[in-house]
Amino acid sequence: MMKDADKIKSPLDRQLLAWYRRNQRCLPWRKTNDPYRIWISEIMLQQTQVDTVIPYYHRFLKAFPTVSSLAHAPLQNVLKVWENLGYYSRARNMHAAARMIVEKFDGRIPDNLEVIQTLPGVGLYTAGAILSIAYGQAIPAVDGNVRRILCRLFAIRKPVDDTREQKQLQKLATSLIPVKHPGDFNQALMDLGATICKAKNPDCARCPIARHCQARLHDLQNVLPIIRKAPAIPHRQAAAAVIRNSKGMLLVVQRPTSGLLASLWKLPGGFIKSGENTENSLRHSVKEELAISIRQGKHLVSVNHTYTHFRITLQAYECRLLKGTPKPLGCQNWRWASLTDLKKLPLSKIDRMILVETK
Numbered sequence: 184m185m186k187d188a189d190k191i192k193s194p195l196d197r198q199l200l201a202w203y204r205r206n207q208r209c210l211p212w213r214k215t216n217d218p219y220r221i222w223i224s225e226i227m228l229q230q231t232q233v234d235t236v237i238p239y240y241h242r243f244l245k246a247f248p249t250v251s252s253l254a255h256a257p258l259q260n261v262l263k264v265w266e267n268l269g270y271y272s273r274a275r276n277m278h279a280a281a282r283m284i285v286e287k288f289d290g291r292i293p294d295n296l297e298v299i300q301t302l303p304g305v306g307l308y309t310a311g312a313i314l315s316i317a318y319g320q321a322i323p324a325v326d327g328n329v330r331r332i333l334c335r336l337f338a339i340r341k342p343v344d345d346t347r348e349q350k351q352l353q354k355l356a357t358s359l360i361p362v363k364h365p366g367d368f369n370q371a372l373m374d375l376g377a378t379i380c381k382a383k384n385p386d387c388a389r390c391p392i393a394r395h396c397q398a399r400l401h402d403l404q405n406v407l408p409i410i411r412k413a414p415a416i417p418h419r420q421a422a423a424a425v426i427r428n429s430k431g432m433l434l435v436v437q438r439p440t441s442g443l444l445a446s447l448w449k450l451p452g453g454f455i456k457s458g459e460n461t462e463n464s465l466r467h468s469v470k471e472e473l474a475i476s477i478r479q480g481k482h483l484v485s486v487n488h489t490y491t492h493f494r495i496t497l498q499a500y501e502c503r504l505l506k507g508t509p510k511p512l513g514c515q516n517w518r519w520a521s522l523t524d525l526k527k528l529p530l531s532k533i534d535r536m537i538l539v540e541t542k
């Protein structure tokens with residue numbers, strides 16, 4: 184495979200870069216070499232479509248134009264700007280990384296492959312993207328799209344989600360990356376994967392590197408890459424309590440500093456164990472969270488959502504506070520919130536959906 188890579192390296196590089204210069208997507212983070220802006224775009228683009236990212240990218244930079252402004256902002260403000268973009272650990276990691284950059288690296292994003300990966304949330308892919316695009320270093324940025332292209336280009340028939348195979352693909356990408364314009368080369372592969380060598384029905388007739396492609400030669404482009412069947416994700420049930428005080432304000436809690444949707448705000452409640460009665464479960468989870476007793480009233484709404492590792496159905500019930508003053512036992516904080524307050528608090532999509540339905 185490496186021999187094949189050596190043979191095609193030079194024409195592949197030339198043809199891909201020529202195609203990229205004519206066809207590159209016009210994206211806001213391509214108008215800059217600022218490592219901070221490249222870093223933000225790369226983190227936002229993880230698991231998220233380009234069209235979704237663009238408005239968030241502008242909004243985020245308006246709120247936090249420099250690494251120092253991000254480092255000095257309260258985490259709650261960062262989570263609020265990130266609200267609905269999902270995978271909130273990305274925002275928490277960026278905030279922690281910005282602090283580290285300011286405290287340890289004099290406010291400059293490191294330009295060394297090992298060092299940059301000590302930043303929270305920066306793995307090999309993101310490191311490669313920042314170092315090649317912002318600092319011009321010949322380091323590949325290998326994500327799912329690039330792996331797919333490599334598997335097709337070299338007709339690799341091993342499962343692409345196998346860790347050993349991924350290491351091989353990283354080596355293969357390293358052997359292909361040119362010393363000149365490595366950032367453009369990586370971005371050309373990103374664009375090729377997004378617009379031509381797509382997961383389904385690759386458009387080989389328009390592909391600038393088709394003449395080197397073994398999958399096309401052997402009519403395997405719709406078979407490769409080999410992906411092992413992912414196990415079905417579990418479906419979990421949860422219940423939330425909608426509790427209002429005499430002024431109509433809503434009782435909300437801030438999630439713990441780690442775990443699912445860490446530090447975001449939500450309605451009191453939690454997961455229902457299999458076989459457990461919803462009413463008992465809700466009472467217990469609210470007691471464990473806030474040390475208060477409640478009475479469950481009528482069912483208000485039910486919403487569904489899918490996370491990476493499970494699906495959830497969350498049922499919201501009108502509830503009454505029977506006994507006790509809330510204390511943050513199983514949460515970071517709690518408060519009574521008006522509608523205006525709720526707009527300012529960072530909430531996850533599913534909690535926002537419940538609030539919209541129960542207004």
Ligand code: SF4
Nearest residue numbers: 380387390393396404
């Ligand atoms: S020829 Fe087809 S399968 Fe091969 S890299 Fe191009 S688009 Fe992908």
